[in-house]
Amino acid sequence: MKNFKLILFVLLLAFVLVGCNSSTDSDNESENESNNDSSSEETDNDEGSEEGTSGGTLKIAIDGPPPTLDQPVSTATAARDAARFVFEGLMTTDADFNAVPMLAESVDTEDNQTYTFKLREGIKFHNGEEMTAEDVVASMYRWMEISTVTGNVFKDATWTAEDDYTVVLELANPSSLTLDTLASAKQAAGIMPKEIVENAPVEGVDEYIGTGPFKFEEWKQDQYIHYTKFEDYQPLDTPASGLSGKREALVDEVYLYIVPDTSTRIAGLQTGEYDFAYGVPYDYYDQINADENLETILTPSSNQMIGFNNLEGISTNPEIRKAINMIIDSNEVMLGAFPNPEFFWLDSGYMDMNITPWYTEAGKEHYNQANVEEAKKILDEFGYDGEEIKFLATRDYDHHYNTSVIVTEQLKQAGLNVTLEIYDWPTVLDIQGNRPSEWDMYMTSASTVSTPPQLIGLSPRFGGVYPEVSELISSIETAPTQEEAFEYWEELQGKLWEEYLPIVHIGGYNALYGHNTKVKGLETSTGPIFWNVTVSE
The missing domain is CATH 3.10.105.10 (Dipeptide-binding Protein; Domain 3)
Structure with a gap:
């Protein structure tokens, strides 16, 4: 045909x-359906703090509410993107998807079975308390229990707080996948205060307190999620790369507006009601690019x-699957x-x-065969x-x-x-x-x-x-x-x-995402990144 x-x-x-x-x-x-970006891409080469105006409000239109901000509980893309404002893990990924330390200052292993994490000191939670090894251990045990990404790598693993800033992970078996799994953005291993972890309801935590550059303020159901700049945030001093390196909250507030109607979302982007829009239909690609005040991101x-x-059923037979x-x-x-x-x-x-x-x-010889006669x-x-x-x-x-x-x-x-x-x-x-x-x-x-x-x-x-x-x-x-x-x-x-x-x-x-040209410093890496971003007047 x-x-x-x-x-x-x-x-x-x-x-x-x-x-x-x-x-x-x-x-x-x-x-099964998550619009995760598979590459890290800088979409505006200007440094936000130089080209934009620090402060102000970043207004983002998302196409539906996340089920939760509790990272281990949900595989939804909306949960991943909404939670990353607030939570951070021991490890994360750089622009080349290498696992690198985030809340850990360093990690050592000699046999891929015993890992020693030295924690960064002076890291504050949004409630003002300092993060210590006990918080990490509690968070990691909960992550292993709930997250589906841990697999056999972390089966029967133990976490031990050797002192306030040293955590030891002991695996039942050596694995070269350990750090990559810890760094995964999917059902991420975010660190929370021990008392919140221990008192978390089965359906997920109801206090969103992390160490990230923004802190959670309010979730008004079906309307918006509101974050504010965390004044006591301690950024890394290494260059930003993917999800790693220096993170700065360069705006004072972020609103995630929940706008499931596509036409409303796009109209709001065009009028300036929103600075950034998720879920842009492909049919709008040329229209948005033709607007001098807007830009698209394809990633x-x-x-x-x-x-x-x-x-x-019939598809249990491998011959039917092969024919299809x-x-x-x-x-x-x-x-x-x-x-x-x-x-x-x-x-x-x-x-x-x-x-x-x-x-x-x-196995590529079996991909895209388009061989109807052989299938028959x-x-x-x-x-x-x-x-x-x-x-x-x-x-x-x-x-x-x-x-x-x-x-x-x-x-x-x-x-x-x-x-x-x-x-x-x-x-x-x-x-x-x-x-x-x-x-x-x-x-x-x-x-x-x-x-x-x-x-x-x-x-x-x-x-x-x-x-x-x-x-x-x-x-x-x-x-x-x-x-x-x-x-x-x-x-x-x-x-x-x-x-x-x-x-x-x-x-x-x-x-496909869309944003107005007032927004500077945008990057993507398994989703848009909104720290290190400014909005000019």
Whole structure:
């Protein structure tokens, strides 16, 4: 099929296909849909403190409320971005995604099993108390209990406060992934006061007190979250790089306005009501760029993928998954789903190409095959007889919907009986997670992570258990060196494409943000960074 036919098909079907309830609430971007940026990019080379005016208020329009600011509890992008104003961890990542100290002054290990963290002294929490080793130990035990990124690396690990400024981590087994996992922005290991950690309700802390450059002031439900400059903040003296280095609150206040309606968000950006906007639809790209008072930011974000149900139903058969993967023409899909080739890229890597220590092209010969005839042979050998394949998708995200429509048409033309079932995003997640008899495949996205075990597409929670995958993930997590861990990962990615296919990886895409030209010093690294930023009058 020619590209323009599929694009026309998307536009026509958008008028006739009826969804089952639409939602724009961005806290539905759970572990499977998070617009994490996969590279660190400076979007204005001017130093904010030189070009802008320090002080004032930064007004940010977000497309939905975060479920919480308690980092370990939630995988939502909105929670990650809203919490980073307030909380910091022992480690973070620089512009090249290297794990580097943040609240730790240094970290030492000789065997990748015992780690000694020397803490920075004089670091104050927003309640005025000094951070000590006891706060770190309490926070780390809670993080290990709640966060899903810790995996086997931190299983049965112990944390000990040797003195007020020294913390020792003892792993059950050596792992080269330790510091990268501690530095992850996803379900981050933020440090809180011990008393808050120990008294935290099961559903998450209700006092947001950290060490970050801004402190939490107020959350007015469905309206805004308000932060103010933390006057006692102690920045690092190293140059800013990614999420690392010097952080300065150069504005006095920040408001995250919750604006789920797209037209209202964009209109507010254009009139100056908001300084920065999340969730800018790709159709507005040219319009915003044509406005001399506005600028856009395109930055690598997530990967489009289809997840398979390996618990029950027709997709538990690997031959069906192989046939579907063989049919899909990724180039055609991405051209139809995104209105401009600048917005996406094609790549076979499960790990983002910017995460260079983990990037591999293993198995790439099985990516983007677009080989319908060979797929039909597989289906004939399998004995496929027109059984229904239920495909879950949503209209809450245009790129999800457009991708699902085009993939459905490709599969139908190859002879598969695919039913595209459209729901709001929370319902998709509910069906996918709790009702395995009601779906066979579903459309989603996955954000960039720093190590392969954090890939949601490989989690048993994603669509079912793949024992061989779990075994190799465990080998990666417990490998004593990065070199050995990478060998296991390269082996696994090859097998994921050739044998297991828990997902079909289609392609990567950029997130689109907009801001007015008064804002100086903006950077992105796993989301926009709002410290070191000024707003001129």
